[in-house]
Amino acid sequence: MKYKLLSVALGAAIGFTASAATAGTLDDVKKKGFVQCGVSQGLSGFSNPDAKGNWSGLDVDVCRAVAAAVFGDDKKVKYTPLSAKERFTALQSGEIDILSRNTTWTATRDTALGLNFAGVNYYDGQGFMVRKDLGVSSALELNGASVCTNTGTTTELNVADYFRENKMKYEVIAFEKADEVIQAYDAGRCDVFTTDASGLYAQRLKLQDASKHIVLPEIISKEPLGPVVRQGDDQWFNLVKWTVFAMVNAEEMGVTSANVDSKKAGSPADKRLLGVEGNFGKNLGVGNDWAYNIVKLVGNYAESFNRNVGPDTPLGIARGVNALWSKGGIQYAPPIR
Amino acid sequence: MSSDISDKADDSSKVSIWNDPKARGIFFQVILVAVIAYLVWALVDNTIRNLEARKIASGFGFLDTTASFGINQVLINYTEASSYGAVFIVGLLNTLLVAGVGILFATIIGFSVGIMRLSKNWVVAKIATVYIEVLRNIPLLLQIFFWYFAVLRAVPDKRSKASLFDTFNINVTGIWMPKPLPQDGFNIVVIAVLIGIVLAFIVKKWAKKRQAATGQQFPVIWASLGLIVGLPFVIYLISGSPLEWAYPEFRETGSRLRMGFQLGTGLQIIPEFLALLFALSLYTATFIAEIVRAGILAVSYGQTEAASALGIKNSHTLRLIIIPQAMRVIIPPLTSQYLNLTKNSSLAVAIAYPDLVSVFAGTVLNQTGQAVEIIMMTMGVYLTISIVTSIFMNWYNATMALVER
Ligand SMILES: N[C@@H](CCC(=O)N[C@@H](CS)C(=O)NCC(=O)O)C(=O)O
Numbered sequence: 001m002k003y004k005l006l007s008v009a010l011g012a013a014i015g016f017t018a019s020a021a022t023a024g025t026l027d028d029v030k031k032k033g034f035v036q037c038g039v040s041q042g043l044s045g046f047s048n049p050d051a052k053g054n055w056s057g058l059d060v061d062v063c064r065a066v067a068a069a070v071f072g073d074d075k076k077v078k079y080t081p082l083s084a085k086e087r088f089t090a091l092q093s094g095e096i097d098i099l100s101r102n103t104t105w106t107a108t109r110d111t112a113l114g115l116n117f118a119g120v121n122y123y124d125g126q127g128f129m130v131r132k133d134l135g136v137s138s139a140l141e142l143n144g145a146s147v148c149t150n151t152g153t154t155t156e157l158n159v160a161d162y163f164r165e166n167k168m169k170y171e172v173i174a175f176e177k178a179d180e181v182i183q184a185y186d187a188g189r190c191d192v193f194t195t196d197a198s199g200l201y202a203q204r205l206k207l208q209d210a211s212k213h214i215v216l217p218e219i220i221s222k223e224p225l226g227p228v229v230r231q232g233d234d235q236w237f238n239l240v241k242w243t244v245f246a247m248v249n250a251e252e253m254g255v256t257s258a259n260v261d262s263k264k265a266g267s268p269a270d271k272r273l274l275g276v277e278g279n280f281g282k283n284l285g286v287g288n289d290w291a292y293n294i295v296k297l298v299g300n301y302a303e304s305f306n307r308n309v310g311p312d313t314p315l316g317i318a319r320g321v322n323a324l325w326s327k328g329g330i331q332y333a334p335p336i337r
Numbered sequence: 338m339s340s341d342i343s344d345k346a347d348d349s350s351k352v353s354i355w356n357d358p359k360a361r362g363i364f365f366q367v368i369l370v371a372v373i374a375y376l377v378w379a380l381v382d383n384t385i386r387n388l389e390a391r392k393i394a395s396g397f398g399f400l401d402t403t404a405s406f407g408i409n410q411v412l413i414n415y416t417e418a419s420s421y422g423a424v425f426i427v428g429l430l431n432t433l434l435v436a437g438v439g440i441l442f443a444t445i446i447g448f449s450v451g452i453m454r455l456s457k458n459w460v461v462a463k464i465a466t467v468y469i470e471v472l473r474n475i476p477l478l479l480q481i482f483f484w485y486f487a488v489l490r491a492v493p494d495k496r497s498k499a500s501l502f503d504t505f506n507i508n509v510t511g512i513w514m515p516k517p518l519p520q521d522g523f524n525i526v527v528i529a530v531l532i533g534i535v536l537a538f539i540v541k542k543w544a545k546k547r548q549a550a551t552g553q554q555f556p557v558i559w560a561s562l563g564l565i566v567g568l569p570f571v572i573y574l575i576s577g578s579p580l581e582w583a584y585p586e587f588r589e590t591g592s593r594l595r596m597g598f599q600l601g602t603g604l605q606i607i608p609e610f611l612a613l614l615f616a617l618s619l620y621t622a623t624f625i626a627e628i629v630r631a632g633i634l635a636v637s638y639g640q641t642e643a644a645s646a647l648g649i650k651n652s653h654t655l656r657l658i659i660i661p662q663a664m665r666v667i668i669p670p671l672t673s674q675y676l677n678l679t680k681n682s683s684l685a686v687a688i689a690y691p692d693l694v695s696v697f698a699g700t701v702l703n704q705t706g707q708a709v710e711i712i713m714m715t716m717g718v719y720l721t722i723s724i725v726t727s728i729f730m731n732w733y734n735a736t737m738a739l740v741e742r
Contacts, residue, residue, distance in 0.1 A: 084703070108704065114393035135592065145594060152704070159407075171409055171600055176687060176695070184486075187489040189510070232391060
């Protein structure tokens, strides 16, 4: 007893407490009544607060969907804005329950940091943006360039690999916050701004005159972005994983927030998804209407995509590889049965 | 007084060991040490167990792993193929560089402004006051951003430059100047400088002694200058000028991207360093100025009056009478300003200056996830820097202390 008290008090000081090490995130979440979700500090389309502090975006929708599955209420989420370099420590130390912040699934992150990736909600790759007046049309012409980017990202590593591999000189200026990167690029400190292509679309909106800049055709890396949880808590891992799958499955089955009520009387697969038949929710530790709530309150994957980053939004991103596997893309979810 | 206490202690020890303050003192000290040792052990043990339970890598093996990222200011040989251990050294040196130069600048500015604020000239005193009041009250992080983005927007763009004597150039990529390349035989010049410094010390001691004995003065400053600068320079010329200069290459033609200064030529001082340096020195200087002012005001005005009664020049009064006495009041708080400046340099990450906190406690931590080891190493560095600074300043303070005759 004495030992436990002491170690809890001490461990808390450095963020590795004895209690947080035990599994049971789902129970903790139910007890406190909300999901603590780690997001970016403002990346349009993915996780961005409006003037009133309401968060929206493709990554935010994952957190809302998890809250919908657990509580039947997508508003029971609290957000923690994190820079790229802070994000993993925040998850490891138990400060957040899910990290949903344009985070690339890599081997190191999955195996050495005590984390698990629960799926891919956006398939991305790294691109370059330059000023038009440089007259550059390919990334292979960037020898001698100054490059602005974020610290603590895969971006920083890919750019080093790319320039080394192609024997080009470069100078990298790496900031902690995305806003400083774009400001320094706009002020002419760098010739090149590089990040995930999705980030280029989003950050481009913050430039003084976006029409003076172009995105080069090369995509130099694979950046599968998805939600992350702590390793060693299978129940929570399953719930987040199947939340993402449920949204993709709903799209594939044509279940939308508009028709979800009538679909309850639909095909056997619809009935399984929406909890009319089977015990899928119970097996996940939540109500059987989990996926019904997700689709009703947040929508299916297509709805989320189109609302946040799709062609009708300022970002104007086409589905591309993020289309369903049945429509020429690679979004694919195992069946609910 | 002290004999009083020990007398009493002796008396009571005869009564009972529990009432003996000495024995009781030792008893509680032992308990305290035991409790602290237990707490430390519990902390370490608990942390290791938790890291294992969560499958988070631990240990210091990561220091040998390849870093694979670039850094925009390195004082040692560093490439992307270097290890995380090398990143640690790079970050450490960058921190020491900006802190060291910052302390130098802050001291010079702080002393000047502190004295200016006491000036009888109304305009000069007011300028100093306004400078102190404004910069002291604006958060340092804002000042860092201000200098960074103000400098970036104010200087010529990457494809043009402003030059001074065709040697010092500035544009948005920083200050570019010729880089000294020591050739074979330059070591002799370095040794000459060291010998010059030692000789200058000896001369100073001798001159002081002679002045005390005979009242004759000796131009110590000029002699020292001759020894430290003149002597090495003569040797430099004799040994055939073993120093070459690599000028930065500036291209004005060709593809637009390749125009401007060429990376890796000449000596580049990056704007991230300059902005951080400006902000740290100007901000800390305001506090130093106030410390200097307080120190000078602490010296009784009678000293100034006595000096002028003896017909001593104003500048001599300040330099020889006021400042040496004021130093005793100034040094202790000055030390904490130096420590503040060093610690504040960790705000570097905001403007992409690659200091220790930015590249090591930032990027490397993020890539390896080994928070405990990395934060421990980083804290160790700051602790060491602080302790060394304190020891040095305490020593300096001791040499300044009042010598009573
Ligand atoms: N996907 C990459 C990069 C993610 C990243 O941090 N990108 C930056 C630039 S777009 C960002 O999202 N910044 C937003 C912020 O800092 O709030 C990774 O996981 O390392």
